[in-house]
Amino acid sequence: MTLAVAPASRVSIAAVGAVYAVQGLGFAMMVTSFPAMKDRYELSDTLVSILLLSLALTAAAGSMLANVISVRRNSRMAVLVGLALQALGLATVGSGLPLEAYVLGVVIYGVGLGAIDASSAMQGVLAQRGRERTLLGRYFAVNTLAAITATIVMSTVLGAEMDVTTALLSLAVVNIAVAVVGSRTLIPEHAARSTSQARAGRLPWRPVLILGALIFAAFTADSAVASWSSVYTDGTLDVPPATAPLAYGAYLVVVLLSRLSVDFFSRRVSTSTLALGALAIGVPGCALVAFIPTLPAALIGFALIGVVAGALVPVTFTAAGLVSAERSDELVARVNLFNYAGAIVGAVATGLIGESIGLGLAFLLPLVVLVAVVPAALALGRLTRRSAVGGSGSGV
Structure with a gap:
């Protein structure tokens, strides 16, 4: 009960x-x-x-x-x-x-x-x-x-x-x-006033992996931009030093605006649609940085990546609450672990790839990760719908 x-x-x-x-x-x-x-x-x-x-x-x-x-x-x-x-x-x-x-x-x-x-x-x-x-x-x-x-x-x-x-x-x-x-x-x-029976047992792996994949993608993109955007604009594009931080600044502004708008859009579209929309905007952003080595392309590209990093995190944790009302605390803690894996991959792997093929092309890594989690965003819709049909505590 x-x-x-x-x-x-x-x-x-x-x-x-x-x-x-x-x-x-x-x-x-x-x-x-x-x-x-x-x-x-x-x-x-x-x-x-x-x-x-x-x-x-x-x-x-x-x-x-x-x-x-x-x-x-x-x-x-x-x-x-x-x-x-x-x-x-x-x-x-x-x-x-x-x-x-x-x-x-x-x-x-x-x-x-x-x-x-x-x-x-x-x-x-x-x-x-x-x-x-x-x-x-x-x-x-x-x-x-x-x-x-x-x-x-x-x-x-x-x-x-x-x-x-x-x-x-x-x-x-x-x-x-x-x-x-x-x-x-x-x-x-x-998380909910549940019986000990409802909270007992091992947390099922499927919702953890679906939600975790989206968090991993968001923080891979976020860490790549935070760690390497200024280095890319300063070194690869050869812009004045004072201009280099502008790319990361554009990114942060869009992250903020995306997060401010998520609650508004969540009343009108599903969590799956929001996640897919964020991915659809972030992928071309990575492509712009990777293939067009100019300052305008970098500014626009990093700004677009800001949408996926800004929106995907609150959307995913909101979905965790919809998936399982009774065990959302446990689910959130497990899913949050993917945050750190993404942060390490985005910072370390992007830098290593950049040393061999250039930092611009290294942003193909977050692009590939964002594309790879599209099935997870699609599954998010089925996961939350099934939870709504089965009751607030039956999602996992």
């Missing part, structure tokens, strides 16, 4: 939004602080790459931690643990302690990052349940806007030759503040 879950209050909806905001601020501030930390600790490029990889791997562990906590307690507790870990990691990184402590801080932050990645999506699914309009698009838009804000702040700090530790320590305090407020305002329920 599954009991109805009452719609979340406005206070809870705002509290979930605050978690998305602090997550976007923290991740952007952490990665943009790496150059300053590289100079402080005299780190090699190889060690910086290892730290970035460790961030992804520990985040995957954090996502699984969120799954365990959400099943045993609830996703609110998983958020609180994630925020506490992020605060500890940021404080350790920003403390100015020896290199060993800095590395430990990055690892702790990574676990917290993954826990929040998963648990914030769980909370987002709960927040929009019972409402006429979805909320995940706006939540991820808040995350993106916060990340853009953090890059501006960090750029200002570095430009003024200020110490980045102040910004990191301040953000640690913000994490604690959000945790304290969230302990009373975040949504306390499980």
